[in-house]
Amino acid sequence: MSKAITSRSEDYSQWYNDLVIKGGLADYSAVRGCMVIKPYGFTLWENMRDALDKMFKDTGHTNAYFPLFVPKSLFEAEEKNAEGFAKECAVVTHYRLKSDPDKKGALMVDPEAKLEEELVVRPTSEAIIWNTYKNWIQSYRDLPILINQWANVVRWEMRTRLFLRTAEFLWQEGHTAHATKEEAIAETRQMLDVYADFVENWMALPVVKGVKSENERFAGAEDTYCIEALMQDGKALQAGTSHFLGQNFAKAFDVKFSDKENKLDYVWATSWGVSTRLIGALVMAHSDDKGLIMPPRIAPLQVVIVPIYKGEESKPVIDGKAAELVKAFKAAGIRVKFDDNDNNRPGWKFAEYELKGVPVRIAMGARDIENGTVELARRDTGEKSVVSIDGITEHVNQLLLDIQQAIYDKALQFRNEHITKVDTWEEFQEVLKNKTGFVSAHWDGTGETEQKIKELTKATIRCIPLDSTEEEGKCIFSGKPSKQRVLFAQAY
RNA sequence: CGGGAAGUAGCGCAGGCCGGUAGCGCAUCUGGUUUGGGACCAGGGGGUCGCAGGUUCGAAUCCUGUCUUCCCGACCA
Structure with missing residues (x-):
């Protein structure tokens, strides 16, 4: 029993770590917050990637590749986006090392090799991509642009967990440009459907499709759509996002086009992504105390x-x-x-x-x-x-x-057993504390209420489900009138 | 980034208070017997005790710093 794994009931976090490490998916590395994806785990990722890539191509997208580094001046162009990521950016300031005169065999950063302008290691690529699209778009005839890239990104997280939150991770990011708002929104929704299709039919993981509240929205987006999955410990996990970016990036990077009437307008944008985090979701959703359980369609070995x-x-x-x-x-x-x-x-x-x-x-x-x-x-x-x-x-x-x-x-x-409708604050707290999972409740639509609920229960609004019907009710917390239920949960 | 814990052979751990040059189980290697739910016998190999300084005649052990990991918190489009 040299490979015995911790049981879920004993220590859920340790169980997860044991599965990832002992199941051969990944390993820790000498770099803080960064993991090594081992062959078995990478084969799984390749199977996921190949399936998604085909779905992207079937919906008219093509792959391209943009630089890892983003000049700081470009990065800060879209203010909200830049602010949202500022706290977790790795920054390159020098381009050369030299021998340390005080220490034999050691190297030091050459102070004379300071960069004129710092380079941000991409936490996402909107900036560098929109700076490029500016050169590619003049007329409505150049639109739409439907590009995806498979890449690594870096977000300097304070607290990391294998696959779920690492400083460097692999993902795909789609970046599209459109002539009309309607077309961009349709694209955003289409890709959300692609994600839901993939996660449900390939990863065997049911998801809720929804829209994020303002607090949870992607910095720089008009609307963030998401798919939310439920893990066995009752916590929710965001499995993918698709953003309608409006004209925010077009304005920030001055990307205009002439329409059919020869009028200049800003381009409409979307972006969408899923990452290796999905592997974490897969592990936590299906596995048991004996180990991993791979869905046959993407299993490295069937x-x-x-x-x-x-x-x-x-x-x-x-x-x-x-x-x-x-x-x-x-x-x-x-x-x-x-x-x-x-x-x-x-x-x-x-x-x-x-x-x-x-x-x-x-x-x-x-x-x-x-x-x-x-x-x-x-x-x-x-x-x-x-x-x-x-x-x-x-x-x-x-x-x-x-x-x-x-x-x-x-x-x-x-998942269905863990979506609980509640109508009182007491019940709301009770369900989150003992039963866990999604709680479907009325919300007054304000960020303040959302924030207070988060402070009191650690639960956030995971999404406003797309299939929810209008229903008169009162906010679970403030008692103010509400028109529909939203899903709350504690989340990864 | 704050609080707590850990780092000794590939893995899991003991030794540490009380300083004297490192040990156990599993794995590994050799030979043999085996194989329907984590095999057995015999023999062998493997460790600058995370790293860097310091104290000391002498450091895994004491002191300082640092790196990595885990748990809790803050943070997390």
Whole structure:
């Protein structure tokens, strides 16, 4: 039991850390707040990235790449955005090191190599991108511009957590330019739908689509749309955002175009992003006390085959049959591994692949060879069955689909059970304290009330759900009239 | 950035008060026996005790600084 993990009930935070580290997704590094994404974790990210990238391209977007560094003067051009990020920016001030005359073998920053203008390491790329778009846009014929970039960004966080909040992280940021407000809003909403589609159908994680309150809005945006997911400890996690930026960046960077009537107007903008934080959401939403549970569609490994040898003579027979299976699975597009490592016995391997969350395990021994069967075990339920080796690829394919659906259904049920409608302040506090999850309540629409509720309960408005219907009511806190319910929760 | 805890072999830990040159379990290597839920026997290897200073004849141990991580808080489009 050298890899025993902390149980959720014992220490939820430690459980999460154990899964990430011992499950082989990531490791700590020598740099404060920065992690190493290990091969298993990076393969997961690649699978997510590839699926998203295809969805972006299917909706007309293309990839490009902009610089890591943003000159300070550009960064500060859109004031609200700059202010919002100012406290967490890494800044490059020098461009050279030299030998330290006082210390042999050591280097020091060369004071003579100070930059004329400091470079901000991008916390997001609106500034450098809009400064570029200015040169690309003259007429309505140049619009829309639909660009996405896959990149790393840096936000100097005080308190970091693997995947959930690190100083450097990987993400994609879409930046689009449009001729009309309506078109930009449609784009914002379209990408929100793309995110919800991806997170629900690929990551098996149900989300609530909504709009952020003013307090929670992206600095520099007119409206911030979001998808919110619920973790097993009852805390919410923002899984993706899509911003309608209005003409704020166009005005800040003077990006104008001539419309069909030959009138000059500022361009309308959007930006949208999801990050490696989604991996944190995946871990916290699905996993159990035995380890990770990967949704089959993005699992780095979908099937692992564990041989169970019995005596010398069984090895070549089992290995031969396993090789056939691997070939068949690969031909069927299934990600498979045959683990014939002889250092570890079957029981050890079972535990190891459960820790890593591989959806389907196949055990194959002499008995199976004799009967023409294999033993299938599914990770999500632990259920085992003995099935015929004939038609195994079809069987496993269907099982992978079933597992994908089952873990989504499980998460959905948990989420739905944890959206609680409340109408009194007492009830509101009680639910947040004991039941946790989303609380659906009336709110008077003011930032002051939101702030007070946050101070008293640590809960924030996660979003104003897009599908909520108008309903007369009274604000849970102030008693003032309200027209619709919003979702509160404690959040990551 | 404030409060608390930790850092000794790849991993988990003991030793520290009371200073004398480092130990246990797992992992690893060799050989053998094994394999349907974390194998067993025998033998072997591996550590500038996070890093840098200081005190001392002598520092894992005492002192100072610093780095990294964890927990709580503040902060977090």
